[in-house]
Every structure is written in C-alpha cells, then in structure tokens.
C-alpha cells in the first residue's frame with residue numbers, strides 16, 4: 553500500500569517535472585490508489601461488518617486493532633486478507 557502510494561506520487565511528480573501538468577498522470581495515480589485500496593476496503597469486522605480502516609468519519613491508512621463499533625479484537629480474528 554505505502555509502496556504503491558509512493559510510486560503514484562513519484563509518477564505524478566516525475567510527469568509533472570518532465571512534461572508539465574498532466575491529467576493523465578493524475579488519472580493513473582488515482583487508478584493505482586483505487587487498486588491498492590481494493591483489498592483494504594474489504595477488511596471488515598467479521599462480527600458487525602464495520603470497516604477496520606474507518607474511525608468515525610475518518611479513514612486511516614492502517615487498520616484498527618479492535619473494532620470501533622463492537623470491540624472485537626481484530627488481531628485475534630483470522631482474516632483472508634492476511
């Protein structure tokens with residue numbers, strides 16, 4: 553995730569530097585971020601289904617250790633994403 557994010561940022565910066573402002577680079581970066589976030593958005597609490605990356609109205613780039621809704625310890629729950 554962080555590698556893809558860094559790659560996307562570098563891609564935008566490099567294209568911006570060499571070719572000027574490019575919407576193509578931004579579109580590519582956005583697509584890469586969506587692809588990178590696809591497994592992240594499936595990381596839900598197995599009990600109540602709340603996404604582990606949401607903390608109230610905020611989205612954080614790392615998952616909660618415990619579900620913010622029902623308190624399930626997500627570290628102890630086997631997940632297909634690990």
Ligand SMILES: [Zn+2]
Nearest residue numbers: 597600619622
């Ligand atoms: Zn929960």
